[in-house]
Amino acid sequence: MTNQLEAALLVFVLFTAGIYLCLSRRFLRILFGFLILSNAANVVLIAISGDPTGRGSGTVDADGGALNRIDPLPQALILTAIVIGFAVASYLTVLLYRLYTDRGAASMDTLYADEAPGGAVAKAKEDRL
Amino acid sequence: MSSTLLANFAGLTVMIPVIAALLMLLGPRPTGLRRSFATGVLTALLGLALWMVVHVQATGPLVLRVGGWMTPYGIVLVVDTLAAIMLSLSSFTALSCALYGFAETSAKEEHPLRLPLLLFLLSGINLSFVTGDLFNLFVAFEVMLLSSYALLTLESGANESRRALPYLTLNLVGSAVFLATCGFAYSLFGTLNFAEIIGRADLLVGDVRLTVLAILLLLVFGLKAGVFPLYYWLPISYPLLPAPMAAFYAGMLTKVGVYVLLRVFGTVMPPQLESVHTLIGWTAGLTMVIGVLGAVAQGRVQTILSFHIVSQIGFMVLAIGLYSPFAFTAAIFYIIHHIIVKAALFLVGGVVIRANGSDDLSRTGGLWRAAPWLGLVFVIQAMSLAGLPPLSGFWGKFMIIQEGLTQGEWVLIGLSLVASVLTLMSMLKIWLGAFWRGEPAQPLNYDWRAKRMTAVGLGMVAVSLVIGFGAESVVKVARHAAIETLNRPGYVNAVMSANSTVYEGKHP
Incomplete structure (x- = not known):
């Protein structure tokens, strides 16, 4: 594989940013982190659909010779992945919103405040039982 | 029946739950009719899957080229013995x-959405068992995960929904x-x-890229299976489900990860990846011990059982790491045993919660006197989980340890024995806390519904006992499945020869 350094760098930056955001405590950042992550994976897929290795496409012309086209299969994969990513993103949004309405929390700190060391652990236990 | 017609059965295992779930959504109110419909559909699926276990052993894998496309270009569904066994279990x-x-x-x-979501979840699980390509496996995982996210938070209260995050x-x-x-x-x-x-992976043996790919796949599927150090989510999220759904998750979801590890490392990846197999074995060893240590430290029934899942996953994955036909036989037998036992134990946990109002072991008690049958279900399944003869x-465990001793993996075998003893210990903790101790302060709520719930548990115990006492014939099926899984040329041959069968109707 040659000439794919820029794709590799882009994927590296996107994955790093995505995982960094997913690990943060604020809900909005987690959501953005996931969106970036799923698109980072899509960039990986689109990077392999090019022709840097000289691999032709699966399609042939009428004489049976390979057409000089880009491999279409990864693009079909991306379409599927985008749809799935959209569905998951909408679920994540709804869950985070529900946590906000249920617990008034917009970050992990408030969400787990009652379980923090020295926090209201005992009180939470009473509530649960 | 012609073989093309029979091949469609491979697709039916995925399509029946989807269609049934959609039909159920048409009648949005939960009624008795809807319940009998769901029971009928699930019974039909079970019958179909059991028939396939017998049929596939006799005639070889069922292969369906979806839409009639030739195999490398289209989607292909394959039901071999292992897949058929998993379909029956699901x-x-x-x-x-x-x-x-x-x-x-x-x-x-x-809840009106519980049954439809369960069926969607089942279709995702079944698709990941029968799929014949990697991307379709990704889609199957996503179908399964989306339904499982929804089910996880469907009936959870305001205090519990955060456990899903x-x-x-x-x-x-x-x-x-992935x-x-x-x-x-x-x-x-x-x-x-x-x-x-x-075919193409064999040409790449020794290439470091193949090893990297194998490790990435191990990471992805290990996360699904709950292998150390990726098990953290499991004991947090499972106890928040209502008991029947928790039992289904506990039985099936992590085992999908184990199945895919069997399929990918047994069939798809070449057997020369010894370094990766060693890595699998050692992560499995750590999973067994750390999972069970978590269980010993807990004080609630469902949480203890959830940590046990992690520990037991270690046993199955260890057998995959040992990588021989006998070890694979052991792994498949262990999966069959574990799914039924674990689900039954979670169902018992559900009755404990119902009777005592809580599954906190400091507040439970008196169940042995009030509900001896429930105690019987628990004792048999707990002893079976710990690995006492002659239970399943x-x-x-005997087969896994025998294979480990043959291969000289003393440390891993030592770890598995320690994990077994600790399993027994934490099971005794539940036994003493919930069953053996005298009546708790508040009266037990063990009504006719709890009795029926116990009856379902008894049915699972019966199946589990049949597996234990009829182990010889189950091992025979498992051995057939293991040899078939490891027979890579046989798999290629079965899939590719399906290209010669002509489907009736129009072709793309």
Whole structure:
């Protein structure tokens, strides 16, 4: 594989940013982190659909010779992945919103405040039982 | 019947749950009719899957080229013996958990979306068993995960819904990595079809890229299976489910990860990846011990059982790491045993919660006197899980340990024995806390519904005992499945020869 350094760098930056955001405590950042992550994976897929290795496409012309086209299969994969990513993103949004309405929390700190060391652990236990 | 017609049965295992779930959504109110419909569908699926176990052993795998496309280009569904066994287990567990749910609540009180989501979940699980290419496996995982996210938070209260967040976030990262791994595999092999990958992976033996791909796949599937150090989400999220759904999750979801590890490392990846197999074995060893140590430290029934899942996953994955036909036989036998036992134990936990109002072991008690049958279900399944002869768990552990001793893996075998003793210890903790101790302060709520729930548990115990006492014939089936899984040329041959069968009707 040659000439794919820029794709590799882009994927590296996107994955790093995505995982960094997913690990943060604020809900909005987690959501953005996931969106970036799923698109980072899509960039990986689109990077392999090019022709840097000289691999032709699966399609042939009428004489049976390979057409000089880009491999279409990864693009079909991306379409599927985008749809799935959209569905998951909408679920994540709804869950985070529900946590906000249920617990008034917009970050992990408030969400787990009652379980923090020295926090209201005992009180939470009473509530649960 | 012609073989083309029979091949359609491979697709039916996925289509029946989807269609049934959609039909159920048409009648949005939970009624008795809807319940009997679901029971009928699940029973039919179970019958179909059991028939396939017998049929596939006699005639070889059922292969369906979806839409009539030639194999490397289209989607292909393959049901071999291992897949058929897993399909039977998923239908059986779903049926038992649904019946338990029916006993627990009246039709009117049931959440209207519970059964449809269970069926969607089942279709995703079944698709990941029968799929014949890597990307379709990704889609199957996503179908399964989306339904499982929804079920997880469907009936959870305001205080509990936050427990779903670690499960969701970890799996989102896992899915992104899996998708990127699919891309990596495609750039390496130029195909995502298992049968084609088998041929091309053999040419890459010794290439470091193949090892990297194998480790990435191990990471993705290990996360799904709950292998150390990726098990963190499991004991947090499972206890928040209502008991019947928790039992289904506990039985099936992590075992999908184990099945895929068997399929990918047994069939798809070449057997020369010894370093990766060693890595699998050692992560499994750590999983066994750390999971069970977590269980010993807990004080609630469902949490203890959830940590046990992690520990037991270690046993199955250890057998995959040992990598021989006998070890695979042991792994498959262990999966069969574990799914039924674990689901039954979670169902018992549900009755404990119902009777005592809590599953906190400091507040429970008196169940042995009030409900001896429930105690019987618990004792038999707990002893089976710990691996006491002649129950089903003993044979699985015996085979794994025998293979480990043959291969001289003394440390790993030592770890597994320690884990077994600690399993027994934490099971005794539940026994003493919930069953043996005298009556708790508040009166037990053990009504006719709880009795019916116990009856479902008794049915699972019966199946589990049959597996334990009839171990010889079950091991025969498992051995056939193991040899078939490891027979890579046989898999390629079965999939590719399906190209010669002509489907009736129009062709693309």
